[in-house]
Amino acid sequence: MDNRRPLLAAVLGNPISHSRSPRMHNYWLKKNKINGYYLPIKVAPEDFERVIRSLIKKGFSGVNVTIPFKLSAMKIADECSDIAKYIGAANTLTFTEEKKIYADNTDAYGFINNIKSKYADWSPKKGSSLILGAGGASRAVIAALLSEGSNKIIVINRTIEKAEKLKIQFENKIKVESWNDLNEIAASSSNIINTTSLGMNDESFIPINPESIPKEALVSDLVYVPLETKFLKMARNRKSRTVDGLGMLIHQAIPGFKNWFGKTPVSTKELRAILMK
Numbered sequence: 092m093d094n095r096r097p098l099l100a101a102v103l104g105n106p107i108s109h110s111r112s113p114r115m116h117n118y119w120l121k122k123n124k125i126n127g128y129y130l131p132i133k134v135a136p137e138d139f140e141r142v143i144r145s146l147i148k149k150g151f152s153g154v155n156v157t158i159p160f161k162l163s164a165m166k167i168a169d170e171c172s173d174i175a176k177y178i179g180a181a182n183t184l185t186f187t188e189e190k191k192i193y194a195d196n197t198d199a200y201g202f203i204n205n206i207k208s209k210y211a212d213w214s215p216k217k218g219s220s221l222i223l224g225a226g227g228a229s230r231a232v233i234a235a236l237l238s239e240g241s242n243k244i245i246v247i248n249r250t251i252e253k254a255e256k257l258k259i260q261f262e263n264k265i266k267v268e269s270w271n272d273l274n275e276i277a278a279s280s281s282n283i284i285n286t287t288s289l290g291m292n293d294e295s296f297i298p299i300n301p302e303s304i305p306k307e308a309l310v311s312d313l314v315y316v317p318l319e320t321k322f323l324k325m326a327r328n329r330k331s332r333t334v335d336g337l338g339m340l341i342h343q344a345i346p347g348f349k350n351w352f353g354k355t356p357v358s359t360k361e362l363r364a365i366l367m368k
């Protein structure tokens with residue numbers, strides 16, 4: 092019998108009931124026969140730091156943080172990874188043996204590794220990348236593309252001022268264009284990435300003409316409910332290569348699991364099916 096204490100991790104957010112992280116990590120714990128638990132914890136914003144400190148005392152290995160704690164997590168961390176600093180937000184905290192907090196952001200890693208797991212030869216160095224959206228997910232995708240050597244990134248967002256702020260944050264390494272020029276810009280892009288919430292639950296859609304999606308482009312959607320958004324379906328019908336958001340969700344979770352539970356988990360068809368239930 093294994094008498095060692097179980098390894099513990101959690102996801103903190105508000106709300107939290109929608110999070111698929113507990114299902115994912117508990118699936119991996121079972122598959123890898125690891126004595127551990129991963130719990131969802133709803134936290135009031137004013138209690139965030141207190142809850143983190145108490146989890147450290149209780150011996151937790153680390154936590155994921157989601158909305159609205161991605162910035163607070165950076166503030167209470169003793170050390171932040173370069174990519175978390177670059178993105179300006181953290182989603183993965185690891186508690187060290189010295190009871191220190193190490194903050195990382197694994198969204199950029201998840202975005203890139205998800206694409207490469209499907210298209211190993213993909214690189215954003217060739218051609219230009221069009222990112223729709225200028226929120227938190229957009230920041231991670233910009234950082235990911237820049238770290239992969241992309242030198243032509245265009246961001247368009249409904250609220251252009253937010254995209255302009257990203258241009259400053261990323262030291263003019265991106266270009267900002269008008270939402271009204273979406274079709275024209277898409278037509279000359281090699282990568283088109285939706286980081287807006289448009290398409291979620293099939294309740295809205297991206298106002299793009301199918302003919303504007305180049306057949307040679309790689310089209311990604313970060314929305315994963317539904318798994319194939321209208322945008323991805325449009326791209327598939329154009330015979331473009333497509334990448335869904337569920338893969339990114341799985342890939343961004345891999346570094347945290349490895350840090351806390353000591354094994355590198357894998358993305359499987361079975362896991363994808365469990366997460367889509």
Ligand code: NAP
Nearest residue numbers: 224225226227228229249250253286287288313336339340
């Ligand atoms: P966020 O910071 O709130 O940003 C939302 C973005 O969507 C903004 O650019 C916003 O534009 C745009 N938007 C919302 N409603 C719109 C509309 N009706 N028309 C045009 N644009 C609209 O959210 P986020 O954290 O970046 O997340 C964005 C999406 O990515 C969500 O669906 C989230 O679930 C998904 N996501 C997926 C993963 C994954 O692993 N697959 C990871 C992170 C995020 P304005 O600035 O004009 O409001």
